[in-house]
Amino acid sequence: MKVIEHTVIKVGIADLKFAKSPDRLRTSGLGSCVGVVVYDTTAKLAGMAHVMLPDSTSAKNKDINPHKYADTSLKELIDTLLTQGAKKYALKAKMAGGAQMFSFSSSNDMLRVGKRNVEAVKAILEDYRIPIVSEDVHGSSGRTIEFSIDQATLEVRTVSEGTKEI
Template sequence: MKVIESKAIKVGIADLKFVKAPDTIRTSGLGSCVGVVVYDATIKIAGLAHVMLPDSQSAKKTDFNQHKYADTVIPTLIDTLLNQGARKFALKAKIAGGAQMFSFSSKNDMLRVGERNVEAVKGVLDEYRIPIISEDIYGSSGRTIEFSPETSILHIRTVSQGAKEI
């Protein structure tokens, strides 16, 4: 009997990585950030973006990190998967995060980073016509997520709320 070893590929904040089964892909520190997994279940390939901010319009061009923003990282995620052999019609997404980590008395939209991140992620995925199969969003607790392209299951550990799978 052959034992297949797998490893967990770690994705940092404002980062993007790809994985093929049997390896898994994970990120932690999802507070107001959103973890976006796009995958092709048939060929068992996936990419994970750790989205920090909704859009790059106000970004400073001097130290620009395209992996930080929903509007720049998701197109890169999709294009790279397609270049790796994924099929456009087979792509699906799972998302988690977008928490409101602090309570504010102000109604200032700029403070709703988690909500704005989720809206931006959903908007870009919709533009590309990639269905969101499941989501674990909002709330007020941080998350760690790990996706298996082998099973297409997203494992989510939420601070002080335990674990679940979507």
């Protein structure tokens, strides 16, 4: 059996990276943040965004990091995949994160960043008509995710819950 060498490309917080098969994409530190992978298995391309906040329009400083926000990060992620040879009809997504890391006595949804991040990512992917194949979202634990382009699998390691593949 031949072992295929691959590189793990690390995606930082409020970051966005791309990879081609056989490489993998990994991000850690997903609390209320959401890790989103958009990929095309035929073109063997994928991109991963580590989204911190749902919407760039609320940013006070207009000299922002576009990778921090769901709206700007996912637009760049999808546009770049398409320019690299991915086909719009073949794009699929997987996502994880969006945990509620702290308990709040308030019912103010502004404090529920994880929930808002998940909703924003889902709405944007729906606008682009990109199906979410699988997800591991919400809860109250942090996660690390690693995406294999070859297998189109997302390995999710959740604090105190172990590892699963989605």
